[in-house]
Amino acid sequence: MQIKEITTNKTDYTDILLIGDEDKKMINKYLEQSTLYALYKNNVLASICAVAEIDNETVEIKNLATYPEYRNEGNASALIDFVCNKYKTNFKYLILGTGENINTLKFYKKHGFQETHKLKNFFIENYSHPIFEDGKQLKDMIYLKKIL
């Protein structure tokens, strides 16, 4: 397994980023200011994580996704660990916003994140079409924070 830091030609990764965030317009809002961390298995792209610096003490995971055939092998967890180690020297907090999905929230809490607040109706007001995950329409954006 290999993790590469990507700072140029980031649009080459649009396909995998669309798994974590299905609206290209939303991706384009954060792609330029984000660094991508791409995880490869035997030189094949398996997972991606987009990270943006928010202020002097906070970095945000803007996107985290694994191709279906590489899920449940610890790839997204490895990316979270990598990002925590990378940023912990210079930043205090790692934050992220996600849909209200029990599996996703459980996953992040297992990795040391705690819920801080929610943005009511974020997915309804900011996306051009309804977003469904595991058969449930996403409405609020749940924010989580981890102390690095």
Ligand SMILES: CC(C)(COP(=O)(O)OP(=O)(O)OC[C@H]1O[C@@H](n2cnc3c(N)ncnc32)[C@H](O)[C@@H]1OP(=O)(O)O)[C@@H](O)C(=O)NCCC(=O)NCCS
């Ligand atoms: C969430 C996601 C990135 C996890 O990737 P992964 O490489 O399989 O992650 P890992 O192998 O490190 O961990 C697997 C864990 O993810 C959990 N998980 C998190 N979100 C999940 C979801 N929406 N559906 C199913 N499982 C999910 C699994 O339950 C499993 O938990 P466990 O470790 O307690 O068994 C991947 O399922 C994915 O790309 N989902 C679609 C995009 C998405 O929902 N992104 C997260 C919001 S930004």
